[in-house]
Amino acid sequence: MSITRRNFIKYTSAAVAGASVFGQVHIASAATGVIMPKKGKRIVVLGGGWGGCTAAKYAKMEDPSVEVILVERDPKFISCPISNLVIGGQKTMKDITFTRDKLAKNYGIKIVYTEATALDAVKKTLTTKAGVLEYDKLIVSPGISYDYAAIEGLDNPVAIKKFPAAFKAGAETVALREKLVAMKPGGVVVLAVPPAPYRCPPGPYERASLIANYLKKNKKGSKIIIVDANDDVTSKGPLFKKAWADYYKDILEYIPDAAVTKVDASTGVITTEQGEIKSDVANIIPTMTAGKSAFDLGLMNKPDDKFVRADAYTLESYNFKDVYVVGDSTHNGAVGGVPKSGYIANSMGKVAASAAVRTLNGQEPLAPSLINTCYSMVNDDEAIFVAATYKYDAVSKRIISAAGGTSPERSVLFGHHAEDWALGIWNDILA
């Protein structure tokens, strides 16, 4: 989607926070030298997703005198949260597609649309396809990457197209939706849940519920089979199982301990630890790792690490001083038991931004305080949720849960809250 854009950087800036100056300049790329030479204090943010946009905005809110540059590959912000409702048919791509223009306009954040490729933590520069950016502080939020190679037969363009993961919202979301719409009544849908940790623990089960809801109404005689690499539903298990029993009894089947080992793109046969299933549509969600950039930039601390270790108090990476990591890329062992969610990425963005700004100004960083909530729709209008607060524990030196729990039941009111949550957090990230 962004490939044609890679030859350009779209450089958006507004000189002063709150000023009405708002220009978009296109600069030809292939630049290898330093671009936008650093004059004063500067924070560079890599990744304009949930963690990165929040960090950029809150850094500017905390100290407008710091220059903030956001580096992002994709000119559009497409929200993963609510994308399951696009797959289920309740929402459209338009509802979850936004620009980052208000970050430039309202806060004076400079946005460079390009891809970051390398880091020099000694010289303190981030190399991008548009040139080299100097920084005082770098905040990295590159999201996740799929490990397609872990499943036999999946790591090729034909299979990837046939079995869209749709855990990065965008073209994959549309592809999965179109496959469901095109499927004949009586078809079999397979949804494969990857082993934890993966982004959005309840996400696959919410999606399965909404696909079952769609099949029930539109594709008589069809079925969805969840094959789960984990030994049980990883989030809100009793609530999901109750909804499945009440609404999708003959439509949805759940098989635990059934990691996918092999897929066949020519026949649609999905092989799991529990046997083979012939699918008409299969949503294979692969094992996830930190975003590829986290590896390319040298942020992995131990040879087998798949996520980035960072200090739980400031989110500064173990490997490099002045380089902070937020969001799905963070290592739970180092940071603490927080889920890989958009809400946590949003909270972490605030923590890292504050720590970066304050240390840049010679102040002590403040203790982190975070919240997570994940709503899941189980049909057109009822939702369930998990909600918790988190704080820093000085003994374990980790972020721990201070309070929280799940909704006692599903309800229409929680469905309204789910919709409002998305509006609220999109505002907090982008406006």
Added chain:
Amino acid sequence: MQKLRLFYCVVAAAVLIPAAAFAASAVSEGERLGRPCAGCHATNGYAPGEYIARIGGQNADYMTKVMKEFATGKRPGSVEMSLLAKGYSEADIAAISEYYGGKAWKNSTNKIDSKKSAAGLKLAKVSGCFDCHGAKGEGIDSFPRIGGQNSGYLYEALKRYKADKIASEEMALVKDMSESQLESLAQYFSGIRK
């Protein structure tokens, strides 16, 4: 009263912290703890939806009371808040409430049904809502602001007073009203834009 307190805080901070550092970053305890709330309530507490309440500019003493009651299970109808509020001490709650209470209020942008709103105004006049909540629903003393609050939230709150799910002598007057009357009141007060 509350404005005075805030002013005092700012002055104190300016005195204690060197000028350069102060200009750089002055984050109060309420802001540190309150920032994550914006994931649901939006930046500055200006929630754009219908059912999540606006809290930016709400009365700080009222927010403190309500947060404590969430934490002790006295307002079980607010399920998310009942779980989350337990994560904060009384001092935390006071600080967070002060932080959001210190923001300027911004009115709801919810779509309003003009017929229901007109019926709501009539009912409000005869019921004395303005006596306690102010001529524009802006709140008086520790009586909360309801003018320009989000419509769905107002309706849910009124239904809870009616059903005795929130105990309040002052709000007992809504017990005899029908749900459609409560909806009209919610539409009217949410629709106040000035």
